[in-house]
Amino acid sequence: MFSTIAEAQAWARSQGVDRLDAQLLLAHLFTVDRAWLVTHDDQVLSEAQRQTFASQVSERTQDVPLAYLLGEKEFHGLRLQVSPAVLVPRPDTETLVNWALEILQTLPSEPAPRVVDLGTGSGAIALAIKHGAPHISMQMADVSPDALAVASANARRLGLDVAAHLGSWWQALPTGQIFDLVLSNPPYIAGGDPHLPALRHEPTLALTPGGDGLSSLQTIVDGAPGRMRPGAWLLLEHGYDQAEPVAAMLARAGFEAIANRRDLGDQPRVTGGRYPR
Ligand SMILES: C[S@@+](CC[C@H](N)C(=O)[O-])C[C@H]1O[C@@H](n2cnc3c(N)ncnc32)[C@H](O)[C@@H]1O
Known part of the structure; x- marks a missing residue:
């Protein structure tokens, strides 16, 4: 299905998930910012990361809000946890x-x-x-x-x-x-x-x-x-x-x-x- 960050992003797009959403999910998974993803897009996902990302992409295609998948949302400059x-x-x-x-x-x-x-x-x-x-x-x-x-x-x-x-x-x-x-x-x-x-x-x-x-x-x-x-x-x-x-x-x-x-x-x-x- 996919092995590297670049492949994971391409796969998510092929499933109908926005490029930005896929980047935010991957950044969250690696605990990095989006800029890091660009310079490390040949990084290989661990098996656990692959499974998590695949399941999050599937949920996103079913309209689950990105904020629920990330567990947080910024509001008026505050980072709030959401469920x-x-x-x-x-x-x-x-x-x-x-x-x-x-x-x-x-x-x-x-x-x-x-x-x-x-x-x-x-x-x-x-x-x-x-x-x-x-x-x-x-x-x-x-x-x-x-x-x-x-x-x-x-x-x-x-x-x-x-x-x-x-x-x-x-x-x-x-x-x-x-x-x-x-x-x-x-x-x-x-x-x-x-x-x-x-x-x-x-x-x-x-x-x-x-x-x-x-x-x-x-x-x-x-x-x-x-x-x-x-x-x-x-x-x-x-x-x-x-x-x-x-x-x-x-x-x-x-x-x-x-x-x-x-x-x-x-x-x-x-x-x-x-x-x-
Ligand atoms: C539209 S949400 C707003 C949440 C938050 N204030 C915001 O702006 O993101 C409405 C909120 O009202 C709460 N709510 C619904 N019925 C209520 C009631 N009878 N008494 C108090 N809160 C209620 C819901 O649980 C929900 O958290």
């Missing part, structure tokens, strides 16, 4: 993180602003925010124990002090806690969306609440008023076609200054509002 228990963090979610960091710059740093990430998955949002604004009190919550274990392990490995809570949306949080900034990228894909089959290796719980995809967003908005300090912000990531219904939800719940930010593909991706003072 099939969590959604692979997407670059578009950095839109929400950047907006949140802008808001934090406008808040007094004493007492430490209280921030929560609902539906944290790998911890991507919570950890990027805590990394960018170390002075805040950051919390993260998820209903999936396996996801929360991944997020907590990421927090430990990165040395970021973030409290983790298990449970459904607001119920996960200790009673009586109120926040200066609430962030969420909840499951929002509609139940019948034709893109879901291609995402089948990621947890359904992370992708879709079923129906029109809006029910998790609605639950978060409905529970927000009792949990937000006057003047606090709520930022929600949503589908490219959900900006209007999410803005309407926020308006009905009494939020002000409702605004939207676009993602890297220029799609309306995050809608937020400020709870009245």
Whole structure:
């Protein structure tokens, strides 16, 4: 089948795997960077490496995300470990993180602003925010124990002090806690969306609440008023076609200054509002 790195790359391409993906898998297998592969492409793979690479290529052709095969994904400059228990963090979610960091710059740093990430998955949002604004009190919550274990392990490995809570949306949080900034990228894909089959290796719980995809967003908005300090912000990531219904939800719940930010593909991706003072 193949023996050297060059042959392994050619074989992976013949199976339909991207050149870059094959290089990243091989670099990971040899614990080297991609530049090393170019100068050592006559290096022979061990039998164990051959078997691992062949099986990873086969999984990749079945749409298994590259991040699951590598066990990690970079998000907002942080290297996060990921497993099939969590959604692979997407670059578009950095839109929400950047907006949140802008808001934090406008808040007094004493007492430490209280921030929560609902539906944290790998911890991507919570950890990027805590990394960018170390002075805040950051919390993260998820209903999936396996996801929360991944997020907590990421927090430990990165040395970021973030409290983790298990449970459904607001119920996960200790009673009586109120926040200066609430962030969420909840499951929002509609139940019948034709893109879901291609995402089948990621947890359904992370992708879709079923129906029109809006029910998790609605639950978060409905529970927000009792949990937000006057003047606090709520930022929600949503589908490219959900900006209007999410803005309407926020308006009905009494939020002000409702605004939207676009993602890297220029799609309306995050809608937020400020709870009245
Ligand atoms: C779209 S993923 C977002 C993951 C991560 N925040 C990110 O941006 O990469 C949605 C997350 O919400 C969690 N989730 C789903 N239903 C939930 C619920 N009822 N309460 C809390 N979290 C929930 C899922 O387990 C998943 O981790």
